[in-house]
Amino acid sequence: MKKLMAPTTLFLSVLCSATSLAAEGDIGVAAAMDDRYCTTCHGVEGLGNIAIEAPRLAGMEAWYLKRQLENFRAGIRGKHGEDLQGNAMRPMAAKLSDESITDIVDWIGDWEYVPAKTTIEGNVRQGRTAFQACAACHGANAQGNEALGAPALAGQNDWYLLTQLRNFRAGFRGSHQEDTFGSQMVTMSKILRDDQAVINVVSYINTL
Amino acid sequence: MTNPVSRREFLNLLGAYGGTSAVLQAGAALGFMPSSSQAAEITLQANNGKKVAILGTGISALTTAWELTKAGYGCTLLEASHRPGGRMFTVRSGTVIDEIGNYQRCEWDNDPHLYFNAGAARIPSIHSNVLKYCKELEVELQVFVNESKTAWVQDDAMNGGKPVRNTDYSSSMQGFISEMLSKALGDSQLDSSLTESESEILLSMLRRFGDLNEDMLYKGSTRAGYGSGGFLDHGTKKDVVALRDLLKARNGGSVMVTTQEGTGSGPLLMQPVGGMDRIIYAFANRLRDRIKFRAPVTEVMVRGDGVEVAYEQNGVTEVLKADYCFNCIPSHLMSGIPNNFPTDYSEALNYIRRGRAYKAAFQAKERFWEKENIYGGITWVNAPIQQIWYPPHNIHGKKGVVLAAYNFGGANYTEMSQEDRIEDLLKHGEKVHPNYREMAEKPMTIAWHRMNHMLGCAPRWARDRGGWSDKEEQMYETLRQPVNGRHYLIGDQSTQHSAWMESAIQSAHHALADLDQRVRSEPA
Ligand SMILES: Cc1cc2nc3c(=O)[nH]c(=O)nc-3n(C[C@H](O)[C@H](O)[C@H](O)COP(=O)(O)OP(=O)(O)OC[C@H]3O[C@@H](n4cnc5c(N)ncnc54)[C@H](O)[C@@H]3O)c2cc1C
Numbered sequence: 001m002k003k004l005m006a007p008t009t010l011f012l013s014v015l016c017s018a019t020s021l022a023a024e025g026d027i028g029v030a031a032a033m034d035d036r037y038c039t040t041c042h043g044v045e046g047l048g049n050i051a052i053e054a055p056r057l058a059g060m061e062a063w064y065l066k067r068q069l070e071n072f073r074a075g076i077r078g079k080h081g082e083d084l085q086g087n088a089m090r091p092m093a094a095k096l097s098d099e100s101i102t103d104i105v106d107w108i109g110d111w112e113y114v115p116a117k118t119t120i121e122g123n124v125r126q127g128r129t130a131f132q133a134c135a136a137c138h139g140a141n142a143q144g145n146e147a148l149g150a151p152a153l154a155g156q157n158d159w160y161l162l163t164q165l166r167n168f169r170a171g172f173r174g175s176h177q178e179d180t181f182g183s184q185m186v187t188m189s190k191i192l193r194d195d196q197a198v199i200n201v202v203s204y205i206n207t208l
Numbered sequence: 209m210t211n212p213v214s215r216r217e218f219l220n221l222l223g224a225y226g227g228t229s230a231v232l233q234a235g236a237a238l239g240f241m242p243s244s245s246q247a248a249e250i251t252l253q254a255n256n257g258k259k260v261a262i263l264g265t266g267i268s269a270l271t272t273a274w275e276l277t278k279a280g281y282g283c284t285l286l287e288a289s290h291r292p293g294g295r296m297f298t299v300r301s302g303t304v305i306d307e308i309g310n311y312q313r314c315e316w317d318n319d320p321h322l323y324f325n326a327g328a329a330r331i332p333s334i335h336s337n338v339l340k341y342c343k344e345l346e347v348e349l350q351v352f353v354n355e356s357k358t359a360w361v362q363d364d365a366m367n368g369g370k371p372v373r374n375t376d377y378s379s380s381m382q383g384f385i386s387e388m389l390s391k392a393l394g395d396s397q398l399d400s401s402l403t404e405s406e407s408e409i410l411l412s413m414l415r416r417f418g419d420l421n422e423d424m425l426y427k428g429s430t431r432a433g434y435g436s437g438g439f440l441d442h443g444t445k446k447d448v449v450a451l452r453d454l455l456k457a458r459n460g461g462s463v464m465v466t467t468q469e470g471t472g473s474g475p476l477l478m479q480p481v482g483g484m485d486r487i488i489y490a491f492a493n494r495l496r497d498r499i500k501f502r503a504p505v506t507e508v509m510v511r512g513d514g515v516e517v518a519y520e521q522n523g524v525t526e527v528l529k530a531d532y533c534f535n536c537i538p539s540h541l542m543s544g545i546p547n548n549f550p551t552d553y554s555e556a557l558n559y560i561r562r563g564r565a566y567k568a569a570f571q572a573k574e575r576f577w578e579k580e581n582i583y584g585g586i587t588w589v590n591a592p593i594q595q596i597w598y599p600p601h602n603i604h605g606k607k608g609v610v611l612a613a614y615n616f617g618g619a620n621y622t623e624m625s626q627e628d629r630i631e632d633l634l635k636h637g638e639k640v641h642p643n644y645r646e647m648a649e650k651p652m653t654i655a656w657h658r659m660n661h662m663l664g665c666a667p668r669w670a671r672d673r674g675g676w677s678d679k680e681e682q683m684y685e686t687l688r689q690p691v692n693g694r695h696y697l698i699g700d701q702s703t704q705h706s707a708w709m710e711s712a713i714q715s716a717h718h719a720l721a722d723l724d725q726r727v728r729s730e731p732a
Contacts, residue, residue, distance in 0.1 A: 037308045037309075037660060039504070039544070040308065040541065040660055040661060040663060041308075041544070041663065042544065043543070043544025043545065044506045044507070044544060044545050044546055045506075047544065047546070048544070049540070049541075049543050049544030050543060050558055051539065051540035051541075051543035051544070051557070051558050051560075052540055052541075052543070052544065052663065054544070087623050088622070088623075088657075090623065091309050091310070091622070091623050091624075091625070091658065092308050092309040092658070093309065094309055094625065095309055095310070096309075
């Protein structure tokens with residue numbers, strides 16, 4: 001696999017003399033050689049892309065990003081056949097080196113946090129009540145809590161939160177035996193009685 | 209193989225009575241030839257000084273840039289990738305496949321015949337605008353052989369999994385279909401819908417089509433080749449493959465229509481000598497100083513008097529100001545790029561889905577297929593690899609590049625590792641060619657869903673297989689109108705027939721005509 005280059009050269013792409021076929025001339029024959037691919041799917045500065053169903057990365061905690069990238073790489077996340085978005089992400093991470101993960105997480109740390117647009121509307125009042133259980137780990141303002149391994153939820157794309165909660169409830173995410181935090185979420189998400197309750201809680205998070 | 213099934217069995221098998229007459233009636237309603245397709249005449253008003261930002265370097269963008277440059281506009285093209293052409297991509301010695309998480313560099317022999325068209329590969333004769341630019345830009349073309357009767361059909365369920373020659377399959381199938389139809393013609397219900405002379409002509413056509421005997425029965429055909437002899441000695445017919453055996457293959461539909469569905473042209477297709485990207489480089493070499501590579505667009509702002517496009521280059525954000533913008537960035541990627549498009553325009557952009565496609569190819573140590581009397585065409589395999597293509601060029605050369613898989617939509621190649629993809633293509637290919645594994649050198653694979661800066665094969669508009677909904681038609685019209693008369697969405701995504709180069713070019717022509725009309729109506 002690709003070797004990660006020294007950070008200073010990361011933005012400079014390496015020119016490979018691709019081919020001697022004359023018709024191509026010397027244009028467009030170089031290739032970038034780092035693993036900083038995230039924005040193709042996740043949007044400019046990781047703002048999230050609904051058409052790809054790739055969530056906002058800007059503002060995600062470094063420790064959370066690292067854990068998820070490692071989980072994807074190891075197949076702890078994204079292997080369940082029904083976790084379609086996870087299935088798409090897993091192979092992207094499968095060959096990442098530890099250095100690449102560190103580099104990517106640092107890079108994402110440079111991006112400006114811009115709260116995502118609201119796309120989901122449910123019963124905020126009922127969502128607020130349900131959220132009390134979530135707040136224990138994720139914080140009253142859904143700001144996250146590293147000590148408990150619970151990421152921030154506020155400002156995340158609501159469609160992503162919805163998919164993940166549905167996946168936890170159905171066991172599409174968090175069922176892998178090594179997914180310690182994921183399995184906690186499988187249990188916790190069952191507190192939400194039905195899909196409407198999931199929509200409500202996400203609607204409440206939208207207000208935070 | 210066993211005896212062919214009787215006519216009665218066959219009709220029962222297919223429940224063909226109603227079906228057959230229905231087909232004939234539908235046929236009677238046809239009889240119109242599509243009007244022949246003509247290349248567009250582009251006559252833009254000469255213009256000096258107007259600046260145009262062109263986003264992406266797909267064929268629609270290059271067409272736009274070429275036409276506008278000829279007319280005197282000042283064009284700048286911004287391309288995120290290290291290479292031009294998007295989905296017109298040829299892999300050869302040294303090419304990098306920039307698939308996310310599956311970076312590959314091609315190490316094939318450095319030989320102009322050894323290439324793999326990883327995206328677009330075939331040009332039908334009615335794609336007049338593709339052909340027009342090939343002519344104008346002096347891109348040499350050659351015939352592409354899409355169908356070879358000596359290629360194979362393989363399905364684990366048919367013939368004990370052993371491949372059958374295309375001709376054995378198709379000649380027999382034609383024979384059975386003709387036999388059945390000619391008998392159905394005796395049916396009074398069907399008979400009454402045709403005049404005597406129509407029946408007569410149909411019957412004589414069926415006899416030839418199916419190679420039926422005097423009694424209008426299919427008893428084998430020399431079209432399938434001879435069992436023995438045929439040159440110095442009298443040829444003997446091969447045994448007839450039983451219909452029931454043929455009906456075990458589930459990919460027969462593909463075998464019977466290899467001449468390309470939906471293109472309106474016959475089995476004759478074309479390809480540029482040396483690879484499909486010869487078209488791309490013919491444009492790009494003429495526009496070279498105007499193209500910025502590794503310059504991903506990061507923001508598109510449409511203003512009252514023009515467009516501001518931000519892009520990144522060498523880690524620095526630059527802003528390009530232009531009077532007009534033509535944008536072929538795939539809609540699903542545009543959704544992740546900040547912009548100030550109107551809400552209905554954004555909604556339409558976000559609506560389009562991306563299709564999946566997977567191709568794989570390897571350099572063959574020897575042209576082993578030629579020893580099996582194959583000189584081009586497609587082998588159909590009822591497995592996810594679906595197709596094996598043999599190069600129709602450089603016949604009797606030393607090596608050749610075999611297309612070892614071409615899957616649309618299904619299968620899970622996107623998620624598979626490179627190792628698993630390679631094992632998969634070898635495993636299925638060797639059911640057809642026993643020495644396949646040994647012949648395959650350095651397989652390359654491409655899952656378009658994971659290709660950097662593309663993430664998809666072809667745009668998919670209609671969610672329902674039945675066709676476009678009114679809402680979809682409406683969103684399509686929204687995207688066909690320029691934002692503020694300044695921002696044009698181009699590419700096959702803004703056409704109703706995606707996955708063709710011709711569509712992408714025509715989208716550019718459509719937008720150029722609109723621009724030209726606006727410019728002409730401006731006060732001097
Ligand atoms: C597997 C496959 C087989 C095909 N077979 C055929 C065939 O046989 N015959 C045929 O006629 N057609 C075929 N097609 C379809 C044909 O390739 C396409 O219709 C055509 O090439 C599309 O051109 P386009 O102008 O829409 O741009 P695209 O090729 O989609 O180009 C989009 C461009 O935008 C660039 N881009 C992306 N993000 C950014 C950004 N942020 N900033 C700047 N640039 C960006 C991309 O790098 C790319 O260059 C096939 C396609 C595939 C994938």
